Amino acid sequence: MSPAARGATIRMSDVARAVGVSAMTVSRAFKGDDSVRPETRDKILRKAEELGYVFDATAANLRQNRTGFVAVTVPTIDSANFAQTVRALTQGLAREGLQILLANTEYDPAQEEAVIAQLLRRKPEAVVLTGGQHTPRTRQLLRASKLPIVQLWDLPDDPLDHVVGFSNAASIGLLVDHLVSRGRRRIGFLGGDSDRDPRGRQRRAGFVAALARHGLETFRLAPLGEPPISMAAGAAALDALLARHPDTDAVIGVSDLVAFGALAECQRRRIAVPGTLALAGFGNYEIGAVCAPRLTTVDAHAERIGAEAAQLVGALLNGDRSGPPRRIEIPPALIIRETSGEPR
């Protein structure tokens, strides 16, 4: 009785026996080694197909001490910007034969620590952290692993290793400068109030710093609460801000989702945008390019961050591990649309 008929797993040696070669030759045929005669190779692959043989990556990984895994964390995959980054990363790594191991941290450093500890047991060859916040133990685990680490969506002062990101603070500075150039002076900010979203905090800090640079008041801040932040929270925050500061003439949302929530609220309250209130967001979400009026924003190049990270990981795993940690800065781009009004 054949192994398949017995219900047993079909191994390389089964294919080898059926063809009349050794397991080694089958192994070589499967990895495309030229040293196998083409006819032998074809015979092997045909027989493998016929027997329903499926290569066992687990066994190969154990022996080779290489898994082809890249561990990836995101606060949540259910956020368009992170999803774009993960998609580009997945595709770029797939081209190198690498498979991502994805985990969500839910914006929680403790959960990040837990998922990273689990992922490390899978013996990934690199770790990509998308906008996380790391406990001391997380940092220790990662350093002890000796793996290449890539931090995304930020430019940390004290990076673990490599970085592909941008300055969240500076990106909001771009928006403030633009709004000021359009004559706005009483500018508010929605969000950036949660400890669980450091990048949001940095954007708010960048907002305050930019206003101060222009000699403007910096107290028009409305909290949004805990991430994930929602459009509805943006609408509520706008209400709260206008209740306290009715003379506000421009508002920046910590993300386009928040800004869009504010825009919808303006439409409901018949507040003219940009006539009475200018609006701007962050992240260049699809919605901002389509809503009426279209939303001024900052493009953080979410996909490009993922693509660059994939390329970096590919290079690092192909032996290019000399030299200091890379720090790839992807400068955000101001996208001026209708909600910030015409120049005055």
Place this chain on the structure above:
Amino acid sequence: MSPAARGATIRMSDVARAVGVSAMTVSRAFKGDDSVRPETRDKILRKAEELGYVFDATAANLRQNRTGFVAVTVPTIDSANFAQTVRALTQGLAREGLQILLANTEYDPAQEEAVIAQLLRRKPEAVVLTGGQHTPRTRQLLRASKLPIVQLWDLPDDPLDHVVGFSNAASIGLLVDHLVSRGRRRIGFLGGDSDRDPRGRQRRAGFVAALARHGLETFRLAPLGEPPISMAAGAAALDALLARHPDTDAVIGVSDLVAFGALAECQRRRIAVPGTLALAGFGNYEIGAVCAPRLTTVDAHAERIGAEAAQLVGALLNGDRSGPPRRIEIPPALIIRETSGEPR
């Protein structure tokens, strides 16, 4: 010289030697086996920590012939509905100690076939297909694997195995009935024209069938082109539809994104919604609950699909594999909001 100092990997046997027990005891301690004396266990875990030992799941998987992987495909993770499903699935499976292996098919059956062939080499314990389209070879590979298969987001006539989904056609029927009850008669549909998006096609077919049931004209169809479908395409499709059929009094989008694009276009063209034109979408995206006016839609319960799938996979892998394939139907819910107007 210690293994760590030599730069060599630290194995269980290294921990065992350091503590003065056998590798088996370390193994038991790590899996929480009660038969290890608590003090021994503590000593082992402390020593492991001290030595920087990291459990090697690859070796354990090979030996146990269990990986804890679940292969998951989506057309693209960069779509809010699929991202919600994947997030719920990831979290549900994590509770069972299972790790997802995610791959995007890019709405392409050939790519789906390729990624599934790759994923199967990793020896997943189950395969979850989110809204795919399967080539004969894909079906053959999956059947030959003998693994539990779960198809999501659909109720296929000829399922591979288990199903967690809903009728895309019937869900649009809900919207048509609702619009008709509000006095709309000349109803159009945006999208559902691509072979690469079978669920979109089913929604359009459901639209045509529902109109026919009401004795209404069924020719107000505007194409959107290839997925992923965008808000901007929704705006353009609305233009095309109104150019050919200016008397249209209601429009359904194949998704909320499309419907929102149409809504934005109406705002730009000063078409009153719902006064002149009623609008509805599909998928209960966040945007529909926030935009002004708020969008009538159908909730397909994306998260619940993921959660149910996780539970099903968990049950199947915990021995509950008797009985026929499960077919879990999650009925979509009509969500009536402002864009479909008041009852007449």
Place this chain on the structure above:
DNA sequence: ATGAAAGCGCTAACAC
């Protein structure tokens, strides 16, 4: 161009 032997790090099975 192909094969034989050894071993990757863990755990099932059995022993005590």
Place this chain on the structure above:
DNA sequence: GTGTTAGCGCTTTCAT
């Protein structure tokens, strides 16, 4: 409660 032995399915290494 703990230890010994063998082996998971592949590939490294060395041989021919």
